[in-house]
Amino acid sequence: MAKSAATPKHRAPPSGPVDPKVEALVNEIIGRVADKWTMLLLEALAEKGELRFTRLAEHVPGISQKMLTQTLRQMERDGLVVRTIHPVIPPKVEYRLTALGMSLGEAFCGVWIWAEDNLAAIEKARRAFDDRAAGLARPVARKAG
Amino acid sequence: MAKSAATPKHRAPPSGPVDPKVEALVNEIIGRVADKWTMLLLEALAEKGELRFTRLAEHVPGISQKMLTQTLRQMERDGLVVRTIHPVIPPKVEYRLTALGMSLGEAFCGVWIWAEDNLAAIEKARRAFDDRAAGLARPVARKAG
């Protein structure tokens, strides 16, 4: 994320005049990419470098074959990972991040850091909200009968 | 993930030793926050400063009342927006970002910029993938006689 967050020479921030069609596309991309499994796979691959199907599944506990395949395919389609098939028996397929995939990991770092930094603030806000909601709900709820 | 290069005073990057429970929570937060409507509302509020329900709905085309309320409530609960009720008739409720909300907007900027910068690369990768898929699917598909 060392890219443009630090350097002001890049294009205007989202608060400026953004092309609607670019905006829509960007939104779609972020929506796809900011997915639970995508992020976990991104992390696993960033950490381990190159992994095959079953190893990947082991590194991301709870993922089903379906989601693993599906997410990997999407990532491949978006150019985030490369899939290398070794024509041997039994099959061997290896996955690793492209430069694009790595740069996404870096971009997401900012959000990760934000989340880490503000974890306590968010939890505090949630508790406060929930307490307020509980406090407000009570006096309104008059017992029936 | 050399994000520390830009911000050396921060804690370790995700690729390092991350507390599993923090990681889970961070993931949950990102998952909630990296949502389509949340991002659009964040943008609208960042741009306009303070908006009421109906104005907000106008600034985010396609959002339903349900999603607007729901997303706004979540954002309020997470401490991203403040909701100010003016006790008048007809009702008037205004929403604006908190400091936390604004900082999230900034953090997301990195991803926005990444998406903008790499839009072409992603689309190119998608086209290439789709073409390859089409090319591979054809010769295998033998017509059932």
Add this chain to the structure above:
DNA sequence: ATTTATACTTACCAAAAAGAGAGTGTCACC
């Protein structure tokens, strides 16, 4: 001949998310 390993694909089903649309409460206005 059966089992094993790998990397999937497909079909089916349950759960969750999202959309549509009607209903609520209040007061000013006609």
Add this chain to the structure above:
DNA sequence: GGTGACACTCTCTTTTTGGTAAGTATAAAT
């Protein structure tokens, strides 16, 4: 007394998503 504005809430239906489990192909090992 009816209508409209506002900010919702509630219910119903549809769509999307994700999990489970079985099937596929291949060759070596048993």
